[in-house]
Amino acid sequence: MTSYDAIVVGAGPAGASAALALARAGRRVVMVERGLFPGAKNVYGGVIYGRVLDDIIPAWWEEVPFDRWVVRRSTMVMTPNQSLSIDYRTDAWADAPYNGMTATRSRFDAWLAGRAVAEGATLVTSTVATGLIRDQRGAVVGVRTDRDGAELLAPVVVAADGVNSFLAKEAGLLPKADAAHHTLGVKEVLKLPTEVINDRFGVSNHQGVDIEMLGCTGEVPGGGFLYTNTDSVSIGVVLSLPQLAASGRRPESFIADLKEHPSIAPLLRGATLGEYSAHLIPEGGFHVMPKLAVDGMVLTGDAAGMTLAAGIWLEGVNFAIGSGWTAGQAIDRALATGDVSASGLASYRSDLEESFVLADHRRLRRAPGLVLSERVQQRYPGLVCDLAESFFTVTNPTPKAGGRKWLQAATKKHGVRLRHLVRDGWEGMRTFG
Amino acid sequence: MNNRWQGVSFTDRLATVDYRVGERAHIVVDSDVCRSCTTKACVTACPANLFAPTAEGGILFNYEDCFECGTCYMVCNNDGAITWTYPDGGFGVVFHRG
Numbered sequence: 001m002t003s004y005d006a007i008v009v010g011a012g013p014a015g016a017s018a019a020l021a022l023a024r025a026g027r028r029v030v031m032v033e034r035g036l037f038p039g040a041k042n043v044y045g046g047v048i049y050g051r052v053l054d055d056i057i058p059a060w061w062e063e064v065p066f067d068r069w070v071v072r073r074s075t076m077v078m079t080p081n082q083s084l085s086i087d088y089r090t091d092a093w094a095d096a097p098y099n100g101m102t103a104t105r106s107r108f109d110a111w112l113a114g115r116a117v118a119e120g121a122t123l124v125t126s127t128v129a130t131g132l133i134r135d136q137r138g139a140v141v142g143v144r145t146d147r148d149g150a151e152l153l154a155p156v157v158v159a160a161d162g163v164n165s166f167l168a169k170e171a172g173l174l175p176k177a178d179a180a181h182h183t184l185g186v187k188e189v190l191k192l193p194t195e196v197i198n199d200r201f202g203v204s205n206h207q208g209v210d211i212e213m214l215g216c217t218g219e220v221p222g223g224g225f226l227y228t229n230t231d232s233v234s235i236g237v238v239l240s241l242p243q244l245a246a247s248g249r250r251p252e253s254f255i256a257d258l259k260e261h262p263s264i265a266p267l268l269r270g271a272t273l274g275e276y277s278a279h280l281i282p283e284g285g286f287h288v289m290p291k292l293a294v295d296g297m298v299l300t301g302d303a304a305g306m307t308l309a310a311g312i313w314l315e316g317v318n319f320a321i322g323s324g325w326t327a328g329q330a331i332d333r334a335l336a337t338g339d340v341s342a343s344g345l346a347s348y349r350s351d352l353e354e355s356f357v358l359a360d361h362r363r364l365r366r367a368p369g370l371v372l373s374e375r376v377q378q379r380y381p382g383l384v385c386d387l388a389e390s391f392f393t394v395t396n397p398t399p400k401a402g403g404r405k406w407l408q409a410a411t412k413k414h415g416v417r418l419r420h421l422v423r424d425g426w427e428g429m430r431t432f433g
Numbered sequence: 434m435n436n437r438w439q440g441v442s443f444t445d446r447l448a449t450v451d452y453r454v455g456e457r458a459h460i461v462v463d464s465d466v467c468r469s470c471t472t473k474a475c476v477t478a479c480p481a482n483l484f485a486p487t488a489e490g491g492i493l494f495n496y497e498d499c500f501e502c503g504t505c506y507m508v509c510n511n512d513g514a515i516t517w518t519y520p521d522g523g524f525g526v527v528f529h530r531g
């Protein structure tokens with residue numbers, strides 16, 4: 001049997017990046033992936049912010065399997081029959097080094113894992129890591145698999161097994177179930193011809209649009225998203241699990257409502273369902289992130305809850321890549337010193353603190369709570385839309401009431417006190433500032 | 434056009450998803466435990482709509498069209514009702530447009 005320096009469980013972005021770092025350092029590394037191919041089990045919004053790859057794969061944009069480069073980012077605040085958007089566009093994002101790309105995970109994840117293989121990593125697909133193997137002192141020394149019961153042994157295991165990480169649970173690093181810190185994402189990919197998408201969204205070939213939405217999930221805290229792919233549009237919602245379960249409303253009904261919204265329906269006219277899918281998102285952020293290293297094992301990407309989910313603005317793939325890459329380098333150093341205990345692997349965490357991965361998480365640690373709060377979810381979208389309506393409505397011959405009156409009327413109607421508005425505004429500055 | 438959107442039946446919806454169905458049921462629901470459950474959270478939240486309440490207050494479950502998302506075990510508050518594992522390697526859902 002081949003012996004390995006490290007076993008990576010999961011060939012998603014985190015696992016592939018860890019394997020790439022280790023392979024490049026000359027280590028013998030194997031990725032174990034339960035899917036038929038890397039990406040087969042993975043679902044996201046999705047836009048990938050690729051700059052994290054600059055140092056890892058120079059000129060990555062020349063080979064990455066993307067759909068469209070995002071040139072328009074919109075945030076839409078809505079009620080069932082109103083919407084107000086902030087819409088930013090720059091065609092500079094359609095040139096290197098680019099900002100974000102829409103991409104399909106079955107292609108992107110397979111590409112990244114393939115890059116690791118090209119540099120010497122081994123990929124074993126259609127294989128589940130079913131449990132941890134430990135030595136007498138409790139250190140992780142390998143994994144059991146469901147491939148003829150085979151066991152894989154190595155000094156270090158990388159848990160890159162995503163949001164439900166059963167490896168982290170088995171090691172006692174994550175609770176068995178934690179609905180309060182997870183949201184459910186449900187998505188429909190709707191097929192539309194490329195030219196129709198170009199015309200409706202005002203872009204040319206290879207240019208894409210990303211729209212995030214707040215106020216479209218009724219009584220359940222969450223948000224919506226819409227992304228343009230080459231010849232399809234991805235539309236979906238993200239829903240807080242406990243409130244979804246208590247709501248009595250089925251997940252797909254939120255997408256159905258969103259698709260009928262007057263600002264969204266015309267964009268989708270004539271589209272047909274290409275694929276329906278769902279996946280969980282770790283939304284707890286910095287406060288609930290588990291310990292990242294134990295003796296013989298590190299946690300990366302969603303297994304460590306590393307999606308930056310400021311409510312509706314989701315960045316997870318870049319964080320998975322950043323953490324996997326950093327983990328791979330830290331493991332290489334630990335292997336060189338011969339100390340793969342938790343303290344030998346501790347530079348993984350300190351390196352992450354230095355990088356965007358934990359710096360952004362620390363900075364935005366209050367964002368999930370704020371964006372999913374009752375006022376931001378239930379009251380502000382209506383308030384903001386009503387203010388916009390007052391501002392843009394011409395009421396002749398009645399004279400204009402003016403800003404203060406409008407604000408008074410809107411806050412009263414939506415049950416918001418001015419001091420709450422001021423406090424939340426301040427909280428927003430602290431959170432995002 | 435509204436009716437058409439609302440009209441996507443679950444059969445049509447799941448017909449867009451590719452599965453390699455394994456022989457082993459990777460999720461098992463103990464309907465006896467479910468009888469005492471007052472929330473039936475899984476019935477509401479499972480995105481693939483795989484939990485069907487029975488007349489006796491239990492649950493009828495079919496693993497074949499599962500997304501392997503984990504929602505059901507996260508929202509279920511009755512210990513022992515759901516035994517949750519991944520399908521054997523290579524089986525289960527195959528997303529092509531995730």
Ligand SMILES: Cc1cc2nc3c(=O)[nH]c(=O)nc-3n(C[C@H](O)[C@H](O)[C@H](O)COP(=O)(O)OP(=O)(O)OC[C@H]3O[C@@H](n4cnc5c(N)ncnc54)[C@H](O)[C@@H]3O)c2cc1C
Nearest residue numbers: 010012013014034044045046047129162185301302316317
């Ligand atoms: C609805 C939704 C929208 C999102 N939108 C965005 C977005 O627009 N942009 C963005 O950057 N991020 C987005 N994210 C977050 C992003 O998808 C994740 O953060 C990212 O996929 C995490 O990568 P990962 O490698 O850690 O985990 P994953 O991508 O989940 O990969 C884990 C891998 O491990 C495998 N695996 C699991 N257990 C085992 C086992 N026991 N044995 C073998 N293999 C195993 C799985 O098959 C999988 O391939 C979104 C997520 C969701 C759900």
Ligand code: SF4
Nearest residue numbers: 467470475509511514
């Ligand atoms: S599976 Fe859990 S949530 Fe569903 S009915 Fe049974 S006990 Fe209730």
Ligand code: SF4
Nearest residue numbers: 479499500502503505
């Ligand atoms: S894992 Fe997800 S799709 Fe499968 S039964 Fe549970 S909730 Fe439904």
